[in-house]
Structure formats: structure tokens, C-alpha cells
Amino acid sequence: MLTSGRVVFTDMEEVHYGKPAAQSVAEVVTAHGAERVFLMVSGTLNRETDEIEKVRRALGNKCVGTFDKMPAHSPRSAVIAAAAQAREARADLIVTLGGGSITDAAKAVQLCLANDIATVEGLDKVRNADVKAPTVRQVSIPTTLSAGEFSGIAGVTNEATRVKELFRHPLTIPQAVILDPEVTRHTPMWLFLSTGIRAVDHCVEGVCSNESTEFTNASALHGLSMLARGLPKVKADPSDMKARLDCQIGSWLSMGGLAAGVPMGASHGIGYVLGAVFDVPHGHTSCIMLPSVMRWNKSANADRQALIANAMGQPGKDAGDVLDEFIRGLGMPRSLSEVKIGKEHFDRIATQAMGTPWVPRNPRKIDGPAQVKEILELAA
Template sequence: MAAQGEDYRPAFPPKTKPHISTGIPFPEAAAHHITSTYHASKVYIIVSNSISKTENFTLLKKALGDKIVGTRLGIKPHTPWDDLLEIIKDIQTKGADSIITLGAGSLTDGAKVITLALANNVSTLDGLSTLTKEAQTPDLKAPQIPVINIPTSLSGGEYQSLAGATDKRNDHKAGFQHPEMGADLIILDPALSVTTPAQIWLSTGIRAVDHCVEGLCSLDPKAGEQSDKGFTEGLKLLVPNLLITKKNWDAEEPRLKEMMGVIEAMKGVQSGVPMGGSHGIGHQLGPLGVGHGETSCIMLPPILKYNYSHGDEKVKKLQQKVLDVLWGEKAVADVLTSKGLKKETADAGDVVGTVISELGMPRTLKDVGVERSQLDALAENCLKDPWLKTNPVPLTEKKQVLEVLEMVVGDGKSSL
């Protein structure tokens, strides 16, 4: 049941999970649903280290009061299993009956794995191994503890029943998935997002744009009218409003539209449409210390250019869908025109790249500390990612990946 003044509804009807909450401050929403929706009395909070030092965290603690039984400050990047086991044991010791995450990224993924582990009585490294997708353990029990995510980025991980976490014994980032895994409630508060660093907010916004663009350009049979609707609406909400946010940081209305754009993008993803080379190469840039949003900023334009130059007319026609959406938004068209682009001649790589540059995000591997000497090993690792094969022009050979990477090395010899 909604609180007074709150918009409370399913993100993906007719599915009832997750619900989204907008319209009231996040501490008020969290306290209301902990009590009235989940009837919980022992809340465990996982909060990012940076947010834990802010007034926002103080307000959440004040709203929940003595219902808080435990707090975890941060989970390290790429969600190490050791961190998760520490939290699992702490939750078990304190008898928590609900989890709230305040932050994004590793916290969101971590909560998913934690609830799956708790449901299956797992509290060791070997036990976590049995929960991975690779293990294919039959009849895993569904998570039982309700999870509330209060995200501070636009990456959209809170809308998926998939999580990644790293076994530091071999540095392998394993996938975990269960149809019932993930947030029960996602509280969206644009006022909270104002405190997110610009690099994180804007780059994760481009990550959501990447979902839309690679989704619209997919040749997979699952792609079609239904998925296109979500991806198209996502682009319309995300790109113009990211440009507005860049210029007017404190404005809350465009931020809420961006959050809605993430939901539309994830509707498309939930149709089962696979992503392409930008996502696939991005997965392997992550272990090199590159943020998920930054990988999309760097890799999406060259992938679009590679696909356009090596693809057939069908590939080019799919890219035209992206161009039609972006040129159709005045805020976007004004920026493109001001940078000298023409609707008749600019390709999708040019257009998307110009938007990313206008947001001040990184465009080359050098910008994020990846050197030319690392490209060979990077290309080898990229070929293991399944989304390289679902790229509109399948990337199945090392030389293809290197051709894409070469465009964005950033050492003065790159072509993009």
C-alpha cells in the first residue's frame, strides 16, 4: 500500500516484483514499506562508504530508528565473495528480517547474492560456488528476505535477477541468477541523486543508453516491436535529460525522467534481447579498473562505427532507428548541430560519440588508464564473452576485437 503522496507501482506489470516508489523522500518511503508492506522489525543496511558520511544516511537511520540491527559500510568493487560472507554471517547473527541498500553497483549485486545464500544456508566460499550459474545446482531455494534498493546511479542493476560477484581465490567473476532474486522495492529519489558524483551519474546514464542502442541494433530474433518500444522510450527519456542535467545539476525533474528511462531500457532487456560488442568488451574492461558506465562511454561509438562499416544493409537500417530517435529530440539535435553534425551524413557512432563528449565523459582507453600494451590480452579475454557473438557483426576473431580497440586507444594513433 502506498504512503500518502507516494506513487507505488510495479516496474514491469503484470509482474509484481519489483515495485518502484517515487514522489516522497527516500527515508519516508523506506520506513513506510518496512513497517506496512514487509512487516519487518530487524533491518540490515548496506550503505556505500561515501554515502555513510552524509546527511542522507543520517536521515535514513533516523527514519528507521531502533528497527536497525546492523550496518555494513561498503562492498568492494566487483563484489568479492569474502565481503559477502562477512555480511551473511553478520545478518545471521543479528537475525535481520530485511535488507536495505543505499548506493549502487556492488551493493546491489551483493544483496542479491546474500539473499540467495541465506535462503540456501550457505556461509562458506565453497558453498557460494554451488550457487553460481556455472554450477547449475538444481532446486535452489528462492530468497525470502525482502530487499529495498535505494539506487544512486543509473546503471539499472537493481532491475535484474542477475548478479556478478568475484571469487578472489582465482579472480573469476561468477554469475548468480534465480528468478526470485533481486529487489522487492526500488525507491527512486532524484534529490538523493544530486549528491552522486557527476562522473558516476552521467557515465551510468550512458550505460543505460548503451542498453537501448545495442538493443535497437540487435539482429536477435527476440528483438522486435515489444523490445523496441522500451528501448526507444528509454533513449527519449535518457539522452535529452542527461544533457539537461549536465548543465543544471540540481534540477530534479530531468533526473526523475532519467530514472524512468532506465526502467524503459530494462523493459527491453527483459524481453531477452542480447547485447553486443560494447557490453561484451566492457565486461573485460571492468577487471582493468574501468567503471561499467565508463566502458559504455568508450566502447559504444567504435562498435557502432565498426558495425556500420562491416555490416550489411540490415545492420545499417537498424542503426537508423537510433538516429531517428536522437535527431527527433530537440535538445539532442541542438547539440549535434552546434558541433557541426548534419542529419544527412552523421552516422550513429558520430552522434552517440558527440553526446558522450558533450557530457564530458571519457572517450578513449587512455582516459581510463588502459595502455596499448594491454590490448592483446584484453582482446583474448573479450572473445570469451557471449555478447561478442551476438554483436550485429559477430566478433569471433581476435583481429576484429583489436580493430575496434584500435579506434579508441587514445595514444595519438587512434582513428576515433
């Protein structure tokens, strides 16, 4: 019988890689005719390195402002503050340089500018499908490997409810992404490696999904192979720019499935709750949850899991074990107890995880919180 499916392509126009970020961003800005560029950047990079100043110099008088106060998990209040500053600067393009929280926040800022959102409460209005399309687009220079810059989905934390909410529009995906391994030199090693596991998680859950396609599998499996080789090399030699770029390209390839409409599974779903409620960094949520989710899912997709072990250079081995060993080898946390989350929180995590987009589409069907708790027990 013929298989059928659908692959969705995004509104991203280009990816530059392997050249200095400042040079690439100047080329992109010129090509797109932008005149008023607003920067959303890492505060640490702005204060302690010259990376942001390099970009400012490359932009010259086209740079009309800088926002460098975005906390982790992109809280609503900071999104509104950044939007107000961008609006006042009359920005016609946003350029981000930093990690995933900055990237996601800028996507939400695009929606705020297009829909006249000026309050924390007003963000509720752009969570439905009937929103005006962004007209001020985004260019992203990532410093971590979470790869959110390759998605039109933004995760923004509602501080009142401690829930990470999803904001989306096809045009919130950056117009261009610039991958420069040099700007990742300043990223703390734990953050670079753990977000690399976040990218591994995209690859793994994308391939293991019941809705994956041959097209997205090809991207994810090659990306996984590049990450499996590159991450240990960066850990062994932080000055290895070729390995860093391999990780960046692997991270890009990891998003082929998600960007094309393939759903993630329980590792991502539970991870959203761990991040929003317990402030666990994105990368660490994948380090902790992915092997346990794989073990729980194995009865439903052992054939897919074999592809994972093979791509990681361990054919014939159990994929959950391969991932566990790989993550431990990078020195990352592997249990909920290591991030101080005890079993007394499992009911809340399980209930909240059922409300995420991903847990209900896990490859092994999850009917309710009790089954999420089974996974949490494996990760305890």
C-alpha cells in the first residue's frame, strides 16, 4: 500500500553559516532593505564581550536600539518591555544574538508590534489563530543549540500561572539565521552541551514520531549523527570551531521534522512543565527525560529506536541506553533528583504535561496523568 503524508515548508528565506556573524548580518540587512534594526541580545555578551559591538559597528547608523534584559524562559513582562522599546525605536527589523529565550521572545515581540499589544494581559489576544501577521521580521544569530530559531513557535512563560504558553504564526519564524561558531565560544560549556542534547531530542522524537516522514527522517538522522560526533569533540577541545559548526548544522537539521509539522513527544511535553514550573534549563529537561521516555516508548516503536542507535554509531544497542551513556559522558544531569525535583511534585507535573501539545501525540499513547507518572518514575 502506498504511504501518504504532507511536508510543510516554512517562511524562512536563508541560512548563513561559517562566516563572521557581523559580516553576515550586514549582508542580510542590506539585502532586505532594512533601515531601522533593533537588537535583542544576551546581556552577558553585551557587557562582557565585544560580539554585540561588532554587530553594531557592522550596522552603523541602522542600529536604533538594544534590549539586553531577557530572563530565561521568556517571561511575558520582559516580552512587553522589549516590544515597547522596539515600538519606540520604530524598528523595521529585529536581530537577535543569544540563546533560545531571546529568540523566542523576539518572535512574540513581532506579534506584539503587529497587533498593538502593550500589556502582559494583552498577550492573551495573540494566542488565537486570528492575529495580524508580523510585518517587522527577525534575523537570529544563536549562541546555543536549542534550535528554536528554526521554528515559528515561541514559548513564553506566563508568570501568573507559571505555565509556558505557545505563540505561533508562520511569519514569526526568522527570515534568516546566521550560524557563526565563533560567537558560541562565550557560551558556558554546560549550556552549549545541554542545548546540544535539546537538539538531539528534536532529532530523536522527530524520527520516533508516528507522524514522521522520509524527508524529515533524513534530516533528523543526519543531524543526530553530526551532533553525536560533534558534542564530545567540543567538550574535549572547546577551541575546535569545526566541531562547533558541525553541532550548529546538526542543530539546524534537528528541526527539519518540527518545522515540517512532525509533532514531538513526551520528552518535550514534560520538559515544558519542568522549565516553566521549576525553572529547569531547556537543555537539562531533555538530558533528564529523553532516555526514560525512550524506554517507556520502546514497546511501541522499537524499529524507530533502532535507527537512533545506528545514527549514534551504536547499531544493535538499546537506544535508551545509548542516549543515557552519551548524556552522562557529557557530564549532564540524568535524573529529576539531580535538579531537586522530588516525587511529591509528580502529580502536578503529570497533570500539567497532559495539557501540552506534545504529550497527547507521544508515539506510545498516553491516556492520562498516571502514564506520565510512570515516565517520571523512570527518571526519578
